[in-house]
Amino acid sequence: MAYNPTHEYEHRYHPAIEARKMANAANTKRKNWIATDDRAEEIIEFVSDYNSDGEGFFSACAKGIEKFGSLTPNMRNAMVKVLDKRAAQAAEWATRDGKCEFVGTVGERQAFEVTVKHIVELEGMYGISYLHICRDADDNVIIYKGTQYWGKGAQVTFMAKVKDHGVRDGVKQTIIQRPTKVKINGEDY
Secondary structure, eight states: OOOOTTSTTGGGHHHHHHHHHHHHHHHHHHHHHHHHOTTHHHHHHHHTTSOTTSSSHHHHHHHHHHHHSSOOHHHHHHHHHHHHHHHHHHHHHHHHHHTOOOOSOTTOEEEEEEEEEEEEEEEETTEEEEEEEEEETTOOEEEEEESOOOOTTOEEEEEEEEEEEEEETTEEEEEEEEEEEEEETTEEO
């Protein structure tokens, strides 16, 4: 069908052509970038989790790849630094977590002395509970889920029953329940 300048959607014709040209150019540039840069696919995969309309550096990278097919040299170098830093951190964590052991015997109560590393707030049918991810002096992972809130970074001593020994993402962890005689940073809870 020939071009009809009196069509009711004629005002969308030329912008659609321009958008298609930009999309084709971006696809070609992306293919060339992947062929010439050995880190391009890694960068594309990493930023694919980010919304290109969002705010922040990673969203700007996603938008650049989507709209133009590649990153600017400075953005590419910054992304390589971020990826290298994350890989080094992951290797460090893997080394540390590979040394983790189970603590205590399942079903028995014992004393624990831990440092709270991370807290996740969980909202359930009966209110808010907290998942405490802790480490002891030997860097073993101790998990407590309950209504007590100890605070991130707190040094906590308590008596608790070992509920289970589990493995999550290849890391051995000890799950405890019903902590009593809790002291946070030396003070009674």
